[in-house]
Amino acid sequence: MEVSRTGYYNWRNREPSARDKEHERLVSRVREIHKKSRGTYGSRRIVQQLQLGGNSCGKHKAGVLMKLAGVEARPKKKFKATTDSKHNLPVAPNLLKRDFSTNAPGCVLVWDITYIWTKEGWLYLAVVIDLFSRRVVGWALNRRMTKQLAIDALLMAIWRVKPIKGAMFHSDRGSQYCSHAFQRVLRLYGMRSSMSRKGDC
Numbered sequence: 041m042e043v044s045r046t047g048y049y050n051w052r053n054r055e056p057s058a059r060d061k062e063h064e065r066l067v068s069r070v071r072e073i074h075k076k077s078r079g080t081y082g083s084r085r086i087v088q089q090l091q092l093g094g095n096s097c098g099k100h101k102a103g104v105l106m107k108l109a110g111v112e113a114r115p116k117k118k119f120k121a122t123t124d125s126k127h128n129l130p131v132a133p134n135l136l137k138r139d140f141s142t143n144a145p146g147c148v149l150v151w152d153i154t155y156i157w158t159k160e161g162w163l164y165l166a167v168v169i170d171l172f173s174r175r176v177v178g179w180a181l182n183r184r185m186t187k188q189l190a191i192d193a194l195l196m197a198i199w200r201v202k203p204i205k206g207a208m209f210h211s212d213r214g215s216q217y218c219s220h221a222f223q224r225v226l227r228l229y230g231m232r233s234s235m236s237r238k239g240d241c
Contacts, residue, residue: 066095067109070102074111082113129218132233136210145172146203149231151193151211153185166190168197177201190216191225198229205230212236 073089074081081089083102090097097105106112142148148171156163164185168178178197182189194209209231211217217235226233 070109079114146201166193187219210234
C-alpha cells in the first residue's frame, strides 16, 4: 500500500479530528431522522431536520452524511389505477353481498388486480381466488390492463377448479369484466357475474 509502518501507527493512534467527531455525531442523527421518516426523507429534508436541531448543514454535506450512515430515500411509486369503471357497459348486480363463506370449491370465485414494479417496468397482475380454499387458482400478467388479461386469468381458474354450473364470479365494475368478451366466457361456462357497488372494492 506504500505506507510506512510508522505512518500507519501514527494514523491509527491519532485522536479523531473535530470534523470526524462532528460527522460521527451527525451520522447518528441522520439515522434517527431516516428511521422516523420511514426511509422517505432525501437529502433536502435531512438538511431541514438537521438545521432545526441547530446543526450547520448543506445539501452536499447531507448527502455525504447519508452515505456514511448507509441510508437513502425510498422513492415514491406512482399510483396506477387498477379499475376503469367509467364506461357505458352493462353492470351485473351484487350477488355476493359481502358473504365470503362458501361450503364447496368452485362455487364462488373472486377477482382482483394489482400492479408490480419490475426491471421491465410496471406489470399488471390479475388474480382469481377460490373463496372456499382462499387459494389463487388463476392468474395472468401483462404490461397492459385489458379484457384479455382478465380473460386469461379466468380461463386458468376454470381449467384448474372446474367451477360448478351456476358458480359465481365476483369482481368490481371494471370495464374488463363488463366487456362483452369477458361476459361471453362466463356464459360459456355457465357462470354468473356479480359485481361490487360503485366505490366498494
